[in-house]
Amino acid sequence: MPRHRLAALFEPQSVLVLSDIDLPAGREAGARLRGRLVQVLLEASGEVSLPEPLSLPMPGGRLDLALVCVSPTRLPQVCDAVRPLRPRCMVVLSHPDQSADPMEDAAYCRSWARLHDCALIGPRSFGVQRPSLGLNLSHDTPHALPGKVALVTQSRSIAAAVMDWADDVKLGFSAVVCLGDEASVNVAAVLDYLAMDARTDSIALYLEDIASAREFSSALRAAASVKPVVVLKSGHGRDEPGGQHDAVFDTVLRRTGAVRVPYFVQLFSALKVLGYAHRPKGRRIAVFSNGNGPAQLALDVLGPTGVLRAGLSLATRKQLQETLERGAETANPVVSFAPLRPQVMARVMQLLQEDADVDGILVLLSPDPLSDLDGVVDELARIAPRAGKPLITCFMGDSQMRRLRHVMDSAGAPSFRTPETAAGAFGTLTMHHYSQMLAQQILPPEALGRPARVDEARAIVREAQRQHRQALGPRECRQVLACFDVPVQWLPEADSPDGYGDMPPMSIRVRRDPLFGPYICFGRGGGAMSGEEAQSGMELPPLNRFLARQLVERSGLWRRELSRSMTPAAFDMLQETLECISDLVCELPTIASLTLDPLYADERHLAAGGIRMELSSTSMLVLPETTGYRHLAIHPYPRHLVREKTLKDGRRWLMRPIRPEDAEPLQELMRSLSDKTRYMRFVSMLRELTPHMLSRYTRIDYDRELALVATVKEPNPANRGHPRERIVGFAHYLRNPDGRGAEYALVIGDDWQRCGMGAELMRGLIEAAQEQGLTYIDGWVLAGNSPMLGLMAYLGFSNDMDPDDPGMRRVWLDLGETRRQ
Template sequence: MEFCSRRNLWQSGILEYGFIFVKTVSMLRHRLAALFEPQSLLVLSDQPLPIEHDLPESLKGSATFIAVQAGRPIVLAGVSDSSGPRLELALVCIAPSRLPEVLEALRVLRPRALVLLPVDPPSTDPLEDMAYCRAWARINDCMVLGPRSFGVQRPHLGLNLSRQAHIAQTGRAALVTQSRSIAAAVLDWAADVNLGFSAVISLGDESMIDVPQVLDYLAMDPHTDSIALYIDDVASARAFTSALRAASTVKPVIVLKAGHHPPGMGPLHDAVFNALLRRAGAVRISYFVQLFSALKVLGYTRRPRGRRIALLSNGRGAPQLALDIMGPDSAVLRADLSRASLNALQALLEEGAEIRNPVVTHAALLPETIRQILAVLAADASVDGVLVLLSPDPLTDMAAVARQLAAITHDARKPIITCFMGDATMRPLRHLLDDAGTPAFRTPETAVHAFSLLASHHYNQTLSQQILPPEPMDQPPRLSEARAIVRAARDSRRLALTPGECQDLFDCFNVPIRYEAQAKDGSNGALDGAAPMAIRVQRDPRLGPYIQFGSGGHGALVSSQDRGIDLPPLNSYLARQLVERSALWRRVLSRQMSPQAEVLLHDSLERISNLVSLLNDIETLLIDPLFAGTAQLAADSVSIRLTAATALVLPETSGYPHMAIHPYPARLVQPQCFKNGDPWMMRPIRPEDAEPLQTFVRGLSDESRYMRFVSMLRELTPRMLARYTRIDYDRELALVATVQVPNPEHRGHPHERIIGFAHYLRNADGRGAEYALVIGDDSQRRGLGACLMRGLIEAAQVQGLTYIEGVVLATNHAMLSLMTHLGFRNDSEEDDPTMRRVWLDLGESRDTNP
């Protein structure tokens, strides 16, 4: 009883494994396709627009231009009315005073998308315009971009839906901004350095189309390999985080955000936002000038696997400038070359050359010499990338060296980034390297920042997609007792918990911290002279609760530059990374803390994360100072304060709205029994299920593999494992069925074995979801598939989805029979007679009890 979901398959990375569908995959058209790839166009404008003179071939015959004249009514002559197919896109550039008239005229055409370009003079009340457009868009089911939007450019289509006179060059990076001035500046710069784009969009006032929707579209856009994002503000932290994570899972995303200290957001808002980007797998840049470096380096196909960099230069000055911004606190640091590399470099270079990284030669560089040096550095296992820093040299044929670098970097096993310092003679050489697909920079600082960006991307991707070994869920919290403590405090009209209540709350969540007033004496195991630590939980007004680990005690400074900040939920891996990013760990604790205390600290952070996830009444939690003994943690002071407003709904039943990242939905863990009484468990998948899921797939029969994957796939790739086990519960769900079996590797102690897997992922229309289901061969025909599907259906209804669908092989009679039994409708697939589309109206399914 297996099923292949085509979109699930595509998004999981099946194509990288080498298995390709015989027929082209047809998926639901994204709602923003009408904006980025319109099939019909109406232009309403009171002034000339560039698209009138340069209409793409794809729109010739399906585009209409209407010039609006002052004082005359708007007449949509020659345009189909409501009896015909819906208009795909309307492009409007008209005085704000006539906006209601224009929208009323467009209503009969039912456009799928609408772009509102800026005009001069501007509107006297832009907020009123935005509210009017938002209401109109909802009533008429139209995706509105703007008002006051830069518009959209799709260079590969020749589509210029903006007021810019020239369209950008074609490239593979998408530019998304909340500022049309930023978009215009980047396009002007890109034209000078021959940088192209797959798409350019600036959102304007965001009456309907926002950043998360655009990220969703670009994540699946085959013409986009990477995304550069400029934002002023985030309206919905949950929607932004979910869309950003979905996009960065498949494509690098670089974020430039204005406003490091926005009013009303708190002093650590910027650091919390950085933490959110890390968890989503994106990379933050701090300055506008870095955006140009980011756009250049995003197109580079080579990605470092670490942060250790080797430097090669024809002088001492450039590498010293680079080293000034490298180090332990930077994203990259200087690599220590192996003895074999040092010997090889000594044989290659002139006497007196520096070989201990940076590698500095003062002799005239020959193309063959630089090829040999780079071969040595790239082969060194302690080197993750190479930075080549070159200044003009009258003794060297710099053009020949640049051509050699262009040839080398194309096939190099590790990233090689170059810096050609200078302008008059070096600028054409940078263009040569850029055109060859390898990024070249003007200064050592920008080159190091580009490498830092690549290294940060690798680290953040590790955080968002890391796979953990299997671990059982032990010591669940006593949630009812914990909530009773909170209710008792509120009944007493108190927002601050007493010390005893704080300790009781920790006990309910099994937090291994002992709270005693004299935590520093020897009786509690604390080390003499131990560095005071602190764990702080606070709420950001926009991003929700966050956890900070760092220095404690009197006089401790809480710095926004300290990277010891993360957002819940945490697991043990993320808790360890949180500690190791902190300045306190690097400077003191890494040399002082015992391994046992370190494990307790990670466990404490993980359980405190669980506490603030499940108790949405917690406003602040402070453990300061906290001391580490040889085998325990002890706190001098603990304080917990509740929110002023009482939480009216439980977070696990309302989608955890107080958090930016949806935690593990523990409420869906449900013990079950087969008809013969044998127990099994249905629960959402966890990151630590990667290895059991791989074992499950390997154990499938050839027939089951074909039914599920439409291929003879033997096992899942690491990327597929991460995709299926690192679930974004805000937009998808994966349920597994498990049984307890003896584990011979652990003296026969029982462990979980996966026997079934079900998954759904929201469709591009945002209203429905596509499901996938596979049951192990020895567990079929026991009602397992029906139970997992009912779990998916109920969860989809709670999330407000209106339908669930799948595409099943026509020969998979068992699956088709199950879906019919569950009330699904069975339709033929027009594009592929070997497939059947099965779907369920989730409104109707509420009354279905098969």
């Protein structure tokens, strides 16, 4: 497996420091880098030269990392001096001498990095720290303490402030990265590395700008799927009039599984709570306190965080009355005024845990000399790790209560100092749970009822473009909607909704963000949506039924009116309409905006009074499926790869990209394999895939990987013999850490081997890898697996022996050469 291109930055085997000022890296090489770090302190002026010989290990004939801090006018000289060393990574720190043209410096660094295949951070970077290695490649003199949190920031001042604050509270880091001007290495590349970094458990991210929406969203989803990611971004709520960029950014975070916090002070408290093992199943919280004041302070901040006050059941309230003293409050919040004892706390926690209407518990305690707070906290520390629901605590005060907070922290349960912070932390926890659910829904589970007539719709749009029109006419709009089977009827007049009762008018709008592309809004019809309504009822395509439902239910119109009046049949029709419009947006990148307003619902139907589609200058001659759907922030299900195939013996089968609901059929394929096939594929006798492996193979981010399945139709005995789809072959590739190639995996059911199916699946992988710009595809095959080695040779793969394991072969294909043939 090749090294990640940023391994030379975070795990360097050799470091060269070139500077004309004193830097921390030159004063202490670090316990893991002695003999592998050389500092060259340059004169303030004069020629730049390196000592000879340069006594550094150079694996592969390349220097791993160069740290540069010189006046901007001397940067080209330094780059020329290190060029013969071919550094894999370079960090260009900010310098006391100010640049006359920072943009020109960034352009030079970008060009140099691309020309010399170097991952370059900066210019004007605050630097990088890797505390576990004792490596400080920054201006900051105090070394950060080792920890499990990675800090990634685009701001030198934010990085400096966080480091100073962390030093005061003794917070440790796995890595600290300040990217500066992002000439070569961007946030997405760093997230890709940290997602796999064993030293990192969670990521704190400060953002100002994003260069590539697709690259960022794909990398963020990959990281957030395995580790909590908390994002602080400047500009919260400061859109220009009529703009929705900040709301669209929030929508991106929801879909990737990350959590946004609005204030700097919340960044690390959010990481603290997201490290908690327990996840809430809902947003309803029960509050217990030994005084009224703290409980009320916590309740005051619940609403804006999206957390709801749980309504305790009558049975719970009755048992609380029996447990607590006379006069205690047993509604939510539960407040006891008597001195607390451990056994009372244990019973209260048990009752709140068992209440089905409670999703989480917040315990607020103030100092009380009459209570056995040490015993109470010991009991909470015993309960919290085994509790079935999140238990968050707040111990107000410092001199007496700090030690108690440490007890809870040591037990793995987050504890906070103020009621507001504790309540906000639970809000972060619920939002993270909700975002993770949405992140699981990136791809449509199945194609809609009938295949859309995409070519017909594109022809309509092309004709309008040929006539240099910027919008489609009403008749053309209806034709395009019909091509995608949008299930709406049409009213003769927009203001005549006869037969639709008192249902409020609705609207569906598609708008385009300059960075993240199209987004879909649902809300009240008859005019422009309010900013709050557009933000809550907003989602990015592609949509499936679950995402469409969430989009509607988040809207203010649903909460206030539709939830009480819309029939299930009409609601189902509305969700289908949103899915169809999402499909339309994915396949027609030239649609700049779409407005379906007003939209009415009766018991079973939807009727629209008006439709408008505006066009952009994007040419429909370039098909989105051939360019990776670059107009979208999230890659949709690649339906263009669905192809019917016929084997040499006449048997028909279907090759298609895998879908999330394929988990069980894929497991059936693995269970059906013979011991020999299983061993040849997995180099083990693994009889079935683990739940993690199943999720990994079926929930695909098609911007960076691909999984194809071969399916056949067969009778289903469990459903009266009606045909069902069975998976008989599976092929997958995942990008290698170097970002240039991908490693493939292929398995074919025993009854379907040696009939050409494996070759067709591999050709599908190769074609898709070429479309994504990969330069090679490789895999590891047992030396005794003659059929697989023969198939790869037939497809043009080279075959290399593994020098570390003679029993393995590396088979690989140069996709550039393949493309030229």
